[in-house]
């Protein structure tokens with residue numbers, strides 16, 4: 510008998526707490542974003558399209574360490590590494606990512622890759638990436654670099670140009686990352 514009473518009390522307590530939240534929200538002021546006519550206000554923890562950062566000297570921060578690709582359970586990051594040379598230095602480390610693709614058809618924006626990255630790859634707030642063509646959702650390094658004029662500004666135009674001009678560089682990102 511006592512356990513039943515205890516269970517009933519817990520259930521009633523749970524329902525009361527839930528109803529309190531419901532009625533509090535019903536009586537509070539509604540917050541409506543005026544999108545797309547006005548700016549959106551994101552919570553600090555909102556995770557959108559990634560940003561690949563540059564250091565103070567303008568060099569790419571990431572060093573093709575593959576940690577992000579290894580951490581991603583959706584296998585949506587594809588990297589090809591290359592060595593920096595004296596004639597062509599792209600990053601501060603020994604290597605740089607010659608190819609860095611993220612397949613946003615698969616990404617679920619939860620951030621294991623960002624947590625794994627030793628060089629501050631971050632999530633931005635970009636979210637307007639919907640497309641009728643799944644190929645357009647494979648983003649390249651040039652679209653993900655911080656400060657890049659291509660960054661989210663003309664993703665469809667960019668990917669169409671790449672497809673037309675560089676068909677052989679169109680990689681299948683479903684491949685497991687190479688080490």
Ligand code: SF4
Pocket residue numbers: 580581582583584585586611615616617618619620621622623
């Ligand atoms: S946010 Fe998650 S799914 Fe998206 S690339 Fe990073 S680890 Fe992969």
Ligand code: SF4
Pocket residue numbers: 570571572573574575576577578588622625626627628629630
């Ligand atoms: S973890 Fe960071 S530095 Fe390493 S390959 Fe990924 S983005 Fe580049």
